[in-house]
Amino acid sequence: xxxxxxxxxxxxxxxxxxxxxxxxxxxxxxxxxxxxxxxxxxxxxxxxxxxxxxxxxxxxxxxxxxxxxxxxxxxxxxxxxxxxxxxxxxxxxxxxxxxxxxxxxxxxxxxxxxxxxxxxxxxxxxxxxxxxxxxxxxxxxxxxxxxxxxxxxxxxxxxxxxxxxxxxxxxxxxxxxxxx
Amino acid sequence: xxxxxxxxxxxxxxxxxxxxxxxxxxxxxxxxxxxxxxxxxxxxxxxxxxxxxxxxxxxxxxxxxxxxxxxxxxxxxxxxxxxxxxxxxxxxxxxxxxxxxxxxxxxxxxxxxxxxxxxxxxxxxxxxxxxxxxxxxxxxxxxxxxxxxxxxxxxxxxxxxxxxxxxxxxxxxxxxxxxxxxxxxxxxxxxxxxxxxxxxxxxxxxxxxxxxxxxxxxxxxxxxxxxxxxxxxxxxxxxxxxxxxxxxxxxxxxxxxxxxxxxxxxxxxxxxxxxxxxxxxxxxxxxxxxxxxxxxxxx
Numbered sequence: 001x002x003x004x005x006x007x008x009x010x011x012x013x014x015x016x017x018x019x020x021x022x023x024x025x026x027x028x029x030x031x032x033x034x035x036x037x038x039x040x041x042x043x044x045x046x047x048x049x050x051x052x053x054x055x056x057x058x059x060x061x062x063x064x065x066x067x068x069x070x071x072x073x074x075x076x077x078x079x080x081x082x083x084x085x086x087x088x089x090x091x092x093x094x095x096x097x098x099x100x101x102x103x104x105x106x107x108x109x110x111x112x113x114x115x116x117x118x119x120x121x122x123x124x125x126x127x128x129x130x131x132x133x134x135x136x137x138x139x140x141x142x143x144x145x146x147x148x149x150x151x152x153x154x155x156x157x158x159x160x161x162x163x164x165x166x167x168x169x170x171x172x173x174x175x176x177x178x179x180x
Numbered sequence: 181x182x183x184x185x186x187x188x189x190x191x192x193x194x195x196x197x198x199x200x201x202x203x204x205x206x207x208x209x210x211x212x213x214x215x216x217x218x219x220x221x222x223x224x225x226x227x228x229x230x231x232x233x234x235x236x237x238x239x240x241x242x243x244x245x246x247x248x249x250x251x252x253x254x255x256x257x258x259x260x261x262x263x264x265x266x267x268x269x270x271x272x273x274x275x276x277x278x279x280x281x282x283x284x285x286x287x288x289x290x291x292x293x294x295x296x297x298x299x300x301x302x303x304x305x306x307x308x309x310x311x312x313x314x315x316x317x318x319x320x321x322x323x324x325x326x327x328x329x330x331x332x333x334x335x336x337x338x339x340x341x342x343x344x345x346x347x348x349x350x351x352x353x354x355x356x357x358x359x360x361x362x363x364x365x366x367x368x369x370x371x372x373x374x375x376x377x378x379x380x381x382x383x384x385x386x387x388x389x390x391x392x393x394x395x396x397x398x399x400x401x402x403x404x405x406x407x408x409x410x411x412x413x414x415x416x417x418x419x420x421x422x423x424x425x426x427x428x429x430x431x432x433x434x435x436x437x438x439x440x441x442x443x444x445x446x447x448x449x450x451x452x453x454x455x456x457x458x459x460x461x462x463x464x465x466x467x468x469x470x471x472x473x474x475x476x477x478x479x
Contacts, residue, residue: 056332
């Protein structure tokens, strides 16, 4: 099961301005607090942060809401974060802060049906991520067959994705994160 | 009372002349800024003058006086750009104020606006998006991505005041036709505060590491070129880094003056020096971000 957190209304509750922009570090820190409370109050393994109707996102706010949240979640067992409703207004800041921290995240961007990886990731991992979205659950052999890679190369890419919490891993099998 | 003549054209280059006129800081006597002969002031010049007034108030010095420009056009323009409204808070204004007119000139994308807290940054970013997007795309040919980045750069520049200055400041945004200097239009963000400055902000954590070279210039280099912040949090220092990344993509320029030094990231179209040190002291920090129209770049 996935927990969806709609950021636009959360922003309006957190900051008393008529604007829909996620700007300033203090706004980001306040939002992250609310997000962490929401996550802590539920038992879902995957949290989707929905940026739909959020206007601008600046670097400082992205650092608090996306990068720091990923760092906190990374300390917990088996919790995943995906982003949705991402537009050009958000991409630059998210990419920037993820690169700065060496992080990556799966994101559904506006107008695209399949998620993509934002932030730091190798070309093999990107290819593997895209292929898994298409193939669904499987193992390294299945991915290697689909991409005509060696099993070792496929396994390396899958392990890298799993360590970054971009896919779920269990007993040698892998599956994409649930987005619904 | 020391009379300091405001240069006829006050901008990032001529602020040094104004600072020279002030002399030692803090000044030992009252100051009268004589702007009667002023013909023009950039947003940088206007916000810097306000910073001087604010710094004197915060230092509990006598309220400085400011004589209003003689030229009807100049004082009308400064009035519509929001300058006198702000200046009345920290100067004793001498001379005939222009009639109140709420309409900012069309090239003023954001009149002189105070920045004291995070809410002010929300307000500034919201206003600039309402007012500026059409102008930035139609007159400066900035792509939608560039106009978004512009608002982000503005947000981060304003946040430097909230996060680091320890006091309030001012922001203004304007477009110009830099026909002689550049041959195209530009949009300029000016942010100025009377706060502690980069050297004092970074001194506790960085001065020993730098050693003898420590000073305003070294502090600016650390902050602007190496993303160093006074906070240990590794996520800090991203604001100026993000601004530089944005400006690199759109051939923009950033220039930061603090204390006695000015550091600029200079694009190919400009002839500014990267680092100027041993300048006359001016209180606080002044940031100017300049983004040129994209049309001429692609030709």
